[in-house]
Amino acid sequence: MMAALFILMTLVIGFIYFGKRKLGIIFFLFTLVLCSIMLWYHATSSLQISW
């Protein structure tokens, strides 16, 4: 899951390099929403004890 977020962010950087601006922005926002969901998941799960 976490690795998938890095894959998405790498794709965003790739889209920017190859000039796909709109696709980059869409993927960027999608990744940021997923990151927020991941933060919420970790904040509400018992995993936070190990931090």
Add this chain to the structure above:
Amino acid sequence: MWEKHLNALLVVIISVILWGALAIQFFYHEEPCALCLLQRLGMLGVTSGALMNVKFGPSKAHYGLSLLSAIFGGFVALRQIALHVCPDFSKFGEPFWGLSLYTWSFITFASSVAYIALLMLFFDKNKNPSESKIYNLWGHISFFLIFFVSLTNIFTTFWLCGFGAC
């Protein structure tokens, strides 16, 4: 033109920070937690907006993306600071120059917001992003630095967390 160079400089600085985090992970064997990884993603997000400024020309939308990411990353860093702020709680990882890595991360995000605000203040042009495909040397260096650190993070995160949420 200067604005593009300064955006590329932001990308280079943050990619150096991310390479440093990877170096600490490998040489000092400090495995990153889930919040640390989210902070790395936030930093990559900040550089993505700056890279768009380098590639397509500066625009408010690109700065907006960088700021969104900086706010997200700063929020994650603040949460991690809050988790360890009590005196009896254990600290996560070894301090670096007297501060923990997540405190440095918060400083990075706060500095990014200030840097972007200064860029928007001093280069107040209402231009539409041009679809220029021309990349200068800075652009290439900043792109490859951030692309390879992002790529490395995919492998290290997969090695550390597998398919799980970490």
